[in-house]
Amino acid sequence: MKRLSFRNVFVAAGLMFCAAIAAAPGAQALNAAEILAKVDANQVYSTIYYEGKMEITSGSKNKVKTMKAWSAGSGKAFIEFTNPEDKGVRMLKLEKNLWMYFPSERDTVKISGALLRQGMMGSDFSYEDAMEPDDLKNLYSAELTGKEVLEGRECFVLQLVAKNKDVAYAKRKLWIDAERFIVTKSELYAKSGMLLKISRTLDYAKVGSRYFPSVVEFSDALKKNSKTVMSMTSLVLDAPVDEGRFSLQALTK
Amino acid sequence: MKTSRLAGSRAALLFAAALALGATPSAEAADGVTLSGYVQQSASVASPISGAASLSGGAASTLTLALDASRGSASFRASTHFAIVYGDETTALWSSLLAFPSKALSLLMTPAFDSSAAAPNTVALLSLDDLALRWDTGAFAFEAGKTYANWGLGKAFSPADFFAEFDYSSGVPSRLSKLIARATWFPGATSRIDLVYDPYAAAGATIAARAYATAFDSLAFSAAAGIRAAAGTSPRSLLGAIEATFDLPFFSPYGEAAVVMPLDGSTAISYSLLGGGMTGIGNATILGEYLFSPAASIRHSIFAQAGVPIDEWVSLALPALYYPESGMFTAGITVSASDIEGLDFGLTVAASRSASQAWSGKLSLTARGGF
Numbered sequence: 080m081k082r083l084s085f086r087n088v089f090v091a092a093g094l095m096f097c098a099a100i101a102a103a104p105g106a107q108a109l110n111a112a113e114i115l116a117k118v119d120a121n122q123v124y125s126t127i128y129y130e131g132k133m134e135i136t137s138g139s140k141n142k143v144k145t146m147k148a149w150s151a152g153s154g155k156a157f158i159e160f161t162n163p164e165d166k167g168v169r170m171l172k173l174e175k176n177l178w179m180y181f182p183s184e185r186d187t188v189k190i191s192g193a194l195l196r197q198g199m200m201g202s203d204f205s206y207e208d209a210m211e212p213d214d215l216k217n218l219y220s221a222e223l224t225g226k227e228v229l230e231g232r233e234c235f236v237l238q239l240v241a242k243n244k245d246v247a248y249a250k251r252k253l254w255i256d257a258e259r260f261i262v263t264k265s266e267l268y269a270k271s272g273m274l275l276k277i278s279r280t281l282d283y284a285k286v287g288s289r290y291f292p293s294v295v296e297f298s299d300a301l302k303k304n305s306k307t308v309m310s311m312t313s314l315v316l317d318a319p320v321d322e323g324r325f326s327l328q329a330l331t332k
Numbered sequence: 333m334k335t336s337r338l339a340g341s342r343a344a345l346l347f348a349a350a351l352a353l354g355a356t357p358s359a360e361a362a363d364g365v366t367l368s369g370y371v372q373q374s375a376s377v378a379s380p381i382s383g384a385a386s387l388s389g390g391a392a393s394t395l396t397l398a399l400d401a402s403r404g405s406a407s408f409r410a411s412t413h414f415a416i417v418y419g420d421e422t423t424a425l426w427s428s429l430l431a432f433p434s435k436a437l438s439l440l441m442t443p444a445f446d447s448s449a450a451a452p453n454t455v456a457l458l459s460l461d462d463l464a465l466r467w468d469t470g471a472f473a474f475e476a477g478k479t480y481a482n483w484g485l486g487k488a489f490s491p492a493d494f495f496a497e498f499d500y501s502s503g504v505p506s507r508l509s510k511l512i513a514r515a516t517w518f519p520g521a522t523s524r525i526d527l528v529y530d531p532y533a534a535a536g537a538t539i540a541a542r543a544y545a546t547a548f549d550s551l552a553f554s555a556a557a558g559i560r561a562a563a564g565t566s567p568r569s570l571l572g573a574i575e576a577t578f579d580l581p582f583f584s585p586y587g588e589a590a591v592v593m594p595l596d597g598s599t600a601i602s603y604s605l606l607g608g609g610m611t612g613i614g615n616a617t618i619l620g621e622y623l624f625s626p627a628a629s630i631r632h633s634i635f636a637q638a639g640v641p642i643d644e645w646v647s648l649a650l651p652a653l654y655y656p657e658s659g660m661f662t663a664g665i666t667v668s669a670s671d672i673e674g675l676d677f678g679l680t681v682a683a684s685r686s687a688s689q690a691w692s693g694k695l696s697l698t699a700r701g702g703f
Binding site: 135137140142163164166167173174175176182183184185186187189191194197198200201202305325326327328331332 | 473
């Protein structure tokens with residue numbers, strides 16, 4: 080049986096990364112909804128292309144995977160792995176559907192059900208993370224609980240509670256850069272209140288007028304000494320991407 | 333007649349593979365061409381469990397090469413392996429060739445395979461595993477060569493895949509690549525219609541079409557129909573199949589139904605039903621499949637497998653295959669460790685019960701280094 084290890088524009092990168100896009104400065108007396116709207120507004124792009132590097136660390140062991148990724152909005156994404164061990168392995172996300180292509184068997188597998196909760200390519204984020212829409216303001220009710228200084232940056236602290244059950248995490252706690260409106264840190268919780276995942280933006284690049292998180296660290300709170308650092312280079316925003324890229328034909332080509 | 337045609341195709345395939353792989357050094361520098369491969373050493377010991385213990389051993393040294401190339405709308409893949417096989421491993425190879433005579437078509441080996449002879453002690457072989465050329469134009473793709481149809485949903489059994497032959501000799505079911513030609517139309521981003529022709533199928537030359545689509549974000553389904561030529565005592569037949577899988581939050585059931593309708597009325601219509609499901613518990617993935625084929629020599633077949641990734645480097649796999657009528661049973665546990673000083677290791681302990689109800693055990697170890 081194939082080991083299912085789909086990975087997205089890094090859409091995951093696209094999506095969880097996405098949870099960290101920047102905005103314009105100057106935020107005073109904003110309420111939670113307005114802050115979230117600014118964060119969400121920064122995450123809007125028509126297309127994105129990047130070359131990614133994923134460093135998976137467990138204890139003293141480290142593994143690097145590389146990829147090329149294309150995404151259109153939050154609904155379409157295509158990833159092709161380029162590191163030798165996974166070369167030619169591809170992922171396709173179309174809305175709520177996720178497929179993976181294994182070149183050695185020329186086989187396409189639809190990732191579904193419980194498999195979506197497994198770590199992608201052994202990383203600390205799951206397929207489900209990659210499938211999450213990024214319009215937080217529509218998915219969550221937000222409450223501004225204060226301000227904190229995080230790694231030298233003043234941040235708004237928001238508590239988010241899911242409006243319905245159709246999301247991977249019932250609650251989120253976000254630290255949002257008060258100047259750039261990037262999600263600097265995010266804690267993801269189960270409905271029970273158990274902390275499941277943590278992400279931190281380690282670095283970001285300015286692309287046009289936007290601040291994009293270029294290096295993000297994810298860790299699974301249920302795993303010890305484990306983390307995944309995702310880096311993006313050669314980032315291109317809003318450039319034309321062939322619609323055929325997001326199809327089963329491209330996946331199997 | 334058929335034998336000579338097949339022998340000719342084998343020579344052509346191996347020649348093409350040699351050309352492809354021989355061209356690698358110059359092709360490597362070109363855009364879109366990659367060569368990869370690995371060297372693997374395996375060793376095993378086995379013994380009867382029921383009755384007196386009697387140890388035997390085997391080993392295999394393997395060099396595998398794969399070439400992938402793409403240029404414009406065309407892509408090409410070839411993979412081959414050279415192996416020196418010894419002891420019990422030649423016995424396993426012989427058994428596999430007896431079960432799937434078509435595998436011998438893509439093998440050059442010394443001594444040559446002889447189904448009437450006992451397995452030799454040592455074999456050297458060159459195998460063509462994959463050789464396929466694909467060309468895409470608009471929403472259509474055309475592919476020909478030694479490759480996989482990959483229809484159906486089943487991992488161990490798939491009656492809806494009219495072209496599949498499963499090899500269980502490694503303990504983990506795997507589809508065999510076959511000489512096929514395929515034309516595919518992609519009418520939408522998530523749908524496809526395949527037309528596949530397998531001229532050398534053991535059951536008779538087969539041509540069939542299959543339509544695949546998704547719906548409601550959680551349903552994937554397909555329907556297939558085809559025709560199979562007469563072969564041996566089997567008459568010309570119509571084939572039909574449907575398959576579907578449905579995603580539930582914690583469980584993904586799937587099923588296949590296939591029917592074979594002889595056109596001359598000499599035999600009754602036969603059918604096969606497959607039911608399966610996959611679920612996850614923690615990081616573990618558990619899969620189970622049951623195949624019911626009332627007209628086949630094996631009417632009931634059961635496969636189950638659990639996969640447990642310990643981390644990105646170490647994982648466990650526990651497959652089990654069971655035929656209730658004969659009592660044949662195989663189960664094992666494999667510990668895999670990857671990227672240890674650049675090498676991948678696997679340790680497998682397996683137990684089998686034959687149709688004669690005799691138990692045997694096998695311990696095998698593999699080490700692999702890729703490039």
